[in-house]
Amino acid sequence: MCQHQPQCPSAEYPDREAAHIVAHHPEQGWSLLCNGVLLFEDTGELLPDGQIIAPHRPFGTEHIVTAA
Template identity: 75%
Template sequence: MCRHTPTCPSADSPDREAAHIIASHSEQGWSLLCNAVVVFDDTGDLLPDGRVIAPHRPLTDMA
């Protein structure tokens, strides 16, 4: 449960990655957010209910 003011976005919110980091393991490539989402360096997410959000890096213009 988030105790920040204002509260962090929920795990189901589109802006879930804006939640505060409560544990960071950069050497392993992931961080745990206060909404229980695990965020990976490749921009993928693991939600608390086990759902996986595929990496979602923005596309770059190759022109």
């Protein structure tokens, strides 16, 4: 699927999120990567084979609200 040189990582590789974006819809919260992965703004993913990857934000990045 990828036409880039060097070729982007395929959907099976751990670094699949490094592939180029071919469609970006921030108003809907998703992007399509050239390797066929749907990447969601919450860091969840849908792979071309239908496999779902749960959101995986790093620990400690939650927004903390304090009382004023």
